Amino acid sequence: MEHGAAHGPDPTLIKDLLVFLIAAGVLVPAMRLLKMPTIIAFMLAGIALGPFALGHFAQDYPFLEYFSITEPEAAMPFAELGVLFLLFLLGVEFSFARLWALRRVVLGAGSVQTILSAVAIAATGVLLGLDLATAMILGLALALSSTAIVMQVLVEERRAALPAGRASFGVLLFQDMMVAPILIFVGFVTLKSGANLGGVLLDAFIRGLIAVAVIWFVGNFLLDRVFRLAAASGGRDFLMALTLLTVVGAGAITYSAGLSVALGAFLAGLLVGETEFKHQTEVDLEPFKGLLLGLFFMTVGMGLNLPAIASQIGWIFAALAGLIVVKVGIAYLACRLFAGRHPVSIEAALLLAPAGEFAFVVLTAAQAGRAITPDLAAFVSAVAGLSMLLTPLLGQLGRRLALRRTEAPDANGMELKEPAEFESHVILAGYGRVGQAVAHVLRSEGVMLVALDRDPAKVHQARLDGLSAYVGDAARPEILELTGIGKADQFIVTVDDAVRAETMVRCARSLHAEMLILARAHDGEHAGRLEEAGAAHVVPEAVESGLQMAGMALEAFGYDTETVRDRLALVRDEEYRRA
Incomplete structure (x- = not known):
């Protein structure tokens, strides 16, 4: 009996799975009845069920353990799959022609927003007494936005195909390409050796090009043939397995080259979107994407250290307000220059202002290399997590501000400005x-x-x-x-x-x-x-x-x-x- 139990499923994981399914099937729909955005509902559920809320009190009241997530880290691989599926399906809906049409936004607005935001945040850190290397790490960590949250907000509101959605996506795509250089820089700072940063960056650039070339070659010369073989051999089951292989495999290729796994999933989606199996993959992955993304948003909520936030609430809110103001101003400037007029720029800027999940990756790497202290990492993590929680609300604010600058319709619903x-x-x-x-x-x-x-x-x-x-x-x-x-x-x-x-x-x-x-x-x-x-x-x-x-x-x-x-x-x- 003991031998079977030792090799059976982990009871803690089963209990955590039940708690998540109850949250996804009961708690989140109940909050949705109150007109709460799905993302905020999942994040609030993660806060409530995580180790810093009900999980914390479970030490004194053991029965609460059955209503909380005991091991949030065990859910992270599945949560990251949700992000991969989201980017993959966005790639399926995209096309190479549309991606090429966004080149001005990706390279122009993306580079301006990322670089200026990192410089502004780093300069603020130096003024507050941080050394230059630490300030630069924090600037790079907070400059990027959350691809998963921003794109899910746009998809939910059916605005991903509109100008503000395309502008936001273009900037996010550039940010995903910056993941490798930023991580290399953080590693370089933590090593504090005589290594040549330029050589390291060149090596990363070459490996990135090789990874993209491999994905392109497989997609153009093998993908369609293998999909046809799977369809002829076994129908939907084999097609589903092949789709999962395509998503995860492309992510693994880019990850091995030091790039974002999300970028690999997006490239795979672009290639599948060129095949006749485009619609089949969309139908098959949609349910998994929704559940796994919900798990991702819950893990973000579970990562918010409520006691630490409460102990420094004033400073955290001040830093949060400063982060939003600075990034809104810079993102607005970038989008205004390269992406469109005021309504498009203000809506995109407010969506891009919060930090993203990549901040936690940078802070973890920097803390492991002793480039920043645990207390500073906890403080910045709290600011990043709270800002992510605000993303849907800032998106709604941006939409309202954009509409306010749009001319009012006439009696027939016509816009008063000329079509030209x-x-x-x-x-x-x-x-x-x-x-x-x-x-x-x-x-x-x-x-x-x-x-x-x-x-x-x-x-x-x-x-x-x-x-x-x-x-x-x-x-x-x-x-x-x-x-x-x-x-x-x-x-x-x-x-x-x-x-x-x-x-x-x-x-x-x-x-x-x-x-x-x-x-x-x-x-x-x-x-x-x-x-x-x-x-x-x-x-x-x-x-x-x-x-x-x-x-x-x-x-x-x-x-x-x-x-x-x-x-x-x-x-x-x-x-x-x-x-």
Whole structure:
């Protein structure tokens, strides 16, 4: 009996798992009923159930042990998987074209925000009496933001695809690339040897390039073939295993090169997003991502040392306020220069102002190398953790401040500024039944739309629906220029006239070479002509009609809805590749 118990599951881990599931399935939904953001709900649950709240009192009241997390460190590997899944799925939704379009934000806004924030925080530390090396470590630790929390806030609020979401993501992507140099610098300071920092950084840069090259090679030449083999051999079970291998494997490759594991997961997502298995992986990973991210947010809450915070509450709040003010100002400047106008910059700046989970990694490494004292590490950790807890609230504040600077709508819901002043918007050519369906979906996600149609009745309906809509022919360049096509993100053609559709696509492409163009086609032949004209993605009506009928037939045979959706997604990708 004792022998079996010794080799059985750890009772403490089972109890901690039950506590987490109760929190995720009961406590967090109860807090959500109070209109509390999911992230804050998970973090508060982590604080309450962690070692510094109920866990602390369990020493005097043993029954509380059954309502608290005993070993938070055991959950960290699973929590980090949640972050990997989030970045992987963001990569799946992205594309190399969209990533290249963000290069100005990544390199410009990202570098300005990261470098200036680190310098400002380090300078403040020196003024407060810290030595230069310690101050620089703290500056680098607090300069970065939380990719997991910021992106989850944007995904929850359906704002990840909007300008502020793209600006935030661009800065976060640069920060992830800075992980290796920062850790190398911290290690260099802790060693205090005669090592050549420039040589170490060059070595890290070369290893990083090799890691990215390996991921790119595997993704472009092997990934699609291996996915096809798994699908042919065993269906969803093998595909799920292969997806997990792709996420974790890419993270391991970048980690071995000294880069962020999150960066590896994002690159893997980009590559999977180029295959026909894109939709399948999204469906399979979504439930795991939500639960594991919840566990990650709980571990952040569990790491807040409440007694230590209470003993220095005044200084901690002062440092927290100073951190937010400094980083908001610098992030606003960076985004204003490289990412967009005031509303975009202020919303992104407030999202990026708090510290991130990387601060704990830097502080742990610095403390292990005796570069900072335990008391200072505990103080900075408290500031970083509390700032992360504020991220959703600061995001809401940024959104409200951005909306306050946006011109008020008129009686029809129209914005008073001219379409030519818009940026990062979508131009919709045609407002018939297809155009109305497209507009309904995009409007529900908060996308800025400008509709064009030659039929005044359809334009009137678009205005009643709350769109900026105008009578005009989208095949004429002067009309498109008035809609601000030079700053538009997308141009969507929904008209059923084949010749006019091709003319519209050619006209739009001539005015904006890098814009994403989507078009409606009658059949495969028409789709080919639209792609030659400049459309990036074409939807053949014949294919979609056939898929819809096939889906109905499968459901009539007893297939469940999820299986039908997955099968259709795979066939759809194959048909579009043929078209």
